[in-house]
Amino acid sequence: MDETTGGADGGACGEVPYRTGDVLRMECPFTSAAVTAVGRYHVAVRWPWWEVDTEARGIEWNGDIALPTPADHGWTDSYFRTVPPEEELRAGDRCLVGIAPTVVHVLAVDHFDPPLETGWLPRPAAYIEFLLQGQSFDPELEEQGHTVDPAGGEPVRFALLFRPYAFLENGDDLVDHDGRAWRFDGPWDWHPYDGGPADAPAWPLHLLHRDGDPAPDEIAAVAAATATGSHADVAARWAELTHASPLPTRN
Structure with missing residues (x-):
């Protein structure tokens, strides 16, 4: 810790x-x-x-x-x-x-x-x-x-x-398993670029943009972190510790 x-x-x-x-x-x-x-x-x-x-x-x-x-x-x-x-x-x-x-x-x-x-x-x-x-x-x-x-x-x-999604930074652009592009603004604050349902991306994730073109090791880190598991798993771990609901938080 x-x-x-x-x-x-x-x-x-x-x-x-x-x-x-x-x-x-x-x-x-x-x-x-x-x-x-x-x-x-x-x-x-x-x-x-x-x-x-x-x-x-x-x-x-x-x-x-x-x-x-x-x-x-x-x-x-x-x-x-x-x-x-x-x-x-x-x-x-x-x-x-x-x-x-x-x-x-x-x-x-x-x-x-x-x-x-x-x-x-x-x-x-x-x-x-x-x-x-x-x-x-x-x-x-x-x-x-x-x-x-x-x-x-x-x-x-x-x-x-x-730290949910410790491998991401606010403002990251990613594409998910289903081909949808997303912007990450916090663990419970995902924004899809296609205007569709703003629920959560399907893992694994591929990093597209991080204050410019991401470095190969940054792309690899996101891919490795999301190779298994899901957004639901992150939310469950967070809820287990906080005894709270992972609703959108204030910015």
Whole structure:
């Protein structure tokens, strides 16, 4: 498994080594923090990894992050947890906050130039947008998913568990076993050039174009990777890991 670590000491700075459709294991070491306020639905924790951005324009952050308690409907969707559990904490307590190993799948990778002003430092230059294991993308929802800065102050670690169609690059043109030409824009985002049904290509695949004429070894790699198996096999492996439906993802 490929692994990267965020935070100030290294990791996924600059180019983010993940893409739409990737299945990742995400975790963050549990770190001591102070509990500053407690309510029925949220617990406020002095965030141990960020600093206040005093130069942010029109944004003031007090250094706290509100984490949901089990009484909040969003608790099952949250991924940071505390030890002891949120519902046992009181203002003035010390706790540990972090992320237990969690499987997620990537919806998109967003880049910001200049980095976003959020009220805290470091300012994010990129976000990984993701869904937790068991959550499927719903194109009818305006807002869905979570974001994390892969190079932010939080020492979040990622390990690549599975990349569907790892042997292809976005924008590749291919022809399938049935002679149909396709453009690959992501594992669940295939576009046929004949205007026919946009389901998925029939394996094996032949690489026609990759930012120009592909090299012989690139053609051979695609042919070898699709000599056996099928798109359905890729989707089944992805669903096995994510417990989700491989629907078209956001770009």
